[in-house]
Amino acid sequence: MGALDMKAWVMIAAPVALGLAGAGAWLALRDAPQAAIDPAVPVMPATVDIAQGEALYAQNCAACHGANLEGQPDWRTPDADGRLPAPPHDETGHTWHHPDRMLFEYTKLGGREALARQGVEFDSGMPGFGDVLTDREIWNILAYIQSTWPERERAAQAERTAADLANGGN
Structure with missing residues (x-):
C-alpha cells in the first residue's frame, strides 16, 4: 500500500x-x-493533483530528467564540469531514497542551497524552482513522480518520510 x-x-x-x-x-x-511537526518542515498536502503534476513535470523537469523519468545517461558519473547529470526519478534512481521534505527543498531551493542548509557543500546542477512554481505545484510534481513508483519503492520512501517527520526534519 x-x-x-x-x-x-x-x-x-x-x-x-x-x-x-x-x-x-x-x-x-x-x-x-x-x-x-515543526511548521517550517514542508509536508506533502493531504490532497494533490497528480494530473497537474504530470503536466508540470513535462513542462519543467522532463528536459533534464527525461519524459519517462529516465534521467540523463551516465547519471552517476560527473560530467566535464564535475557535476552529476540529472538522475532518473523512476525506481532505477535514488529519488525514492529521500523523504518528502528533502525532495521538496531540493526542487524549491535547488540542489546546492538545499544541501548547504544541511551542511553539505555540493555543486549540484539542479536549479531552484521556487520562483517558477508554487509550493502546491512542486508537491503535485512530487506526487506525480511518486505515483509512478512500484509499491516497494513507495513504501520505502514513505517510511523515510515518516522517520524524517518524527525527527522534526533533522
Missing part, C-alpha cells in the same frame, strides 16, 4: 475503529502528528 493509499485507508478505517462516539478522539488522533 502506497503512502497516499495508506493515508486514505487510515482516514476510512480509523473512524470506524474508534466508533461514532469517538469522533472527537479521531480528530485529535488525526491532527496529533501534524501538531508535533
Whole structure:
C-alpha cells in the first residue's frame, strides 16, 4: 500500500475503529502528528493533483530528467564540469531514497542551497524552482513522480518520510 493509499485507508478505517462516539478522539488522533511537526518542515498536502503534476513535470523537469523519468545517461558519473547529470526519478534512481521534505527543498531551493542548509557543500546542477512554481505545484510534481513508483519503492520512501517527520526534519 502506497503512502497516499495508506493515508486514505487510515482516514476510512480509523473512524470506524474508534466508533461514532469517538469522533472527537479521531480528530485529535488525526491532527496529533501534524501538531508535533515543526511548521517550517514542508509536508506533502493531504490532497494533490497528480494530473497537474504530470503536466508540470513535462513542462519543467522532463528536459533534464527525461519524459519517462529516465534521467540523463551516465547519471552517476560527473560530467566535464564535475557535476552529476540529472538522475532518473523512476525506481532505477535514488529519488525514492529521500523523504518528502528533502525532495521538496531540493526542487524549491535547488540542489546546492538545499544541501548547504544541511551542511553539505555540493555543486549540484539542479536549479531552484521556487520562483517558477508554487509550493502546491512542486508537491503535485512530487506526487506525480511518486505515483509512478512500484509499491516497494513507495513504501520505502514513505517510511523515510515518516522517520524524517518524527525527527522534526533533522
